[in-house]
Amino acid sequence: MNLDLGGTLIAPLWMLLAYVGLGVVCARWLALEARPIATLLIYLIAPLTAFRGLTLGGPTLGYLMLTLGTFVAASLVAMLANRLAQRWFAPQEAAVLAFSAGTGNTGYFGLPVAMVLLPAEGVTIYLFCMLGVTLYEFTVGFYLSARGRFSVRQSLVKIARLPLIYAFVAALLASGVGLSVPAGVMDGLAVFPATYTLLGMMVIGMTLGRVTIREVDGRFIAACVALRYGLWPLLAGLAVLGLQATLGIDEQLALALLLVGVVPMAANVVVVAMELNIRPEKGAIAVLITTLMAPLLIPLYLWLLMRIAGLA
Template sequence: MDLAPEALMGPLLMLLGFVGLGWIAAQRLKIDPRPIATLLVYLIVPLTIFRALMEGRPSIDYLALTLAMFLLVSLMALGVRRLTQARFGPQEGALLAFSSGTGNTGYFGLPVALILLPPEGVTLYLFCMLGINVYEFTVGFYLSARGHFSVRQSLIKMARLPLLYAFLFALLLNALGVTLPDALMESLDVFPATYTLLGMMIIGMTLSQVTLSAWDSRFIATCVGLRYLLWPLVMLAAVLLLQQVTPLAPELGMALLLLGVVPMASNVVVVAMELGIQPQKGALAVLVTTLLAPLLIPFYLSLMLRVTGLG
């Protein structure tokens, strides 16, 4: 299977368009991105995840994928935190640790998944993505907070996040067989689009405040390395290992490989903004990895699909 760079231009242009809207909003309307980051963290993201779980009706097998991905990315982030804390400042190290466990699996990866994967593969991709989302606002948020707060303060901040409670509440309702009214589910349909729009606009708003002093070549190079070296290798190794120990569905293998090649997550900027840890550096790194995506993703996917025999 070969994915031409042209196939990525639609998602890329959409994302960059939203970034541009955010830049204009901050420049011309003087909009402060910090309240928007708070709105995303405490309202829009939890309701988006809640809706996805209520709509998807997760099975044990699907939730096992979510749990496995959550554990994998949490271990990656903890490992990167240990390796980078002595080489970077506490805030930069915390931001690197957070970013190493996540990627732009939703805003960028999902449109590509719809092109690349069959329907069953898209479902598998979504439940893997859900594990990454849960990481972002649990372990990832804690690691980020540790760049600026004590252990106790970080745990308190993490405990106040509603995403985990929304996740558990949705699982409880599914376990009890509760079906929400159609009118309520339809009213929740607005949140995924809002999540995408505001999540990318906040990058543009942050970039509007960037000065030359925010450019950190070592930090950005490390972010690019984590996203386009570490992640592809980890996902490739995971697929090869699974192929050796169990019959691996090709759809799942392709979903895992795609997770390994998406750009940095825009939630890096959202969390950095909420916690006050170098959001400008985060925004620059996200922009660089997003611009590299059309060049690197087709190359990586073609190579990885050949190595795993899934192409």
């Protein structure tokens, strides 16, 4: 696979950063609040986006194994990070760090990039990898975040109220029984992926628009950067090399997995922290820094990892 990664990625990456800038403008000059938009993303836009993606992708056993694999990997990394973070950070900071450790901006950020780098079949593969990360965010990740402030029972109740889980199950059931969603409904749902990206990135900017300098925590930011741009690229590279040696995966799947590993911190770190009221401003600063690093690091990481994996 021979790609001009820098030239291919630079325009979509900077466009996503422009959405963050729009969010700052909305917070500072229009006095808009990010919290209602975060709630809208969690309870409406994310579930409908996931439902549409699953339905269009036509979930097969192979695709669902990708979803399961990324879900398990994200959950294990988050649980390990949670145990370590509790020793060094206050409960709410540890909860945000644990959530961020298991996820990346595979949706708002990674999906537009995947649509540039991959053909249609490759985008479907990436989508099912992304859904595993998204499922982690609204199950294990949401639970770990909620435990930074709520009891076990309260945290489980909050998870039970999340519609994304039910949207995921509904899409699988519809596919399993051969029920097709009417074309008119699917056409109506087509607006949600772009809305998901736009509002998700704007929430980061709207949160940053109200952040003061004293809320910058160098230790917390360093931990987030190390996890996102240190641990995850290593795990993605090892996963691709291991799968190539055992299952002989193709280039599209390999690139999809590598992309999951090199995206910046998830915007949903801010969205979930805002919904649970657990220090969203700290998450927003760390997300912005890793996102600003993305135009340089993503092409570099992908080029290096693709060479190691024999894809370039």
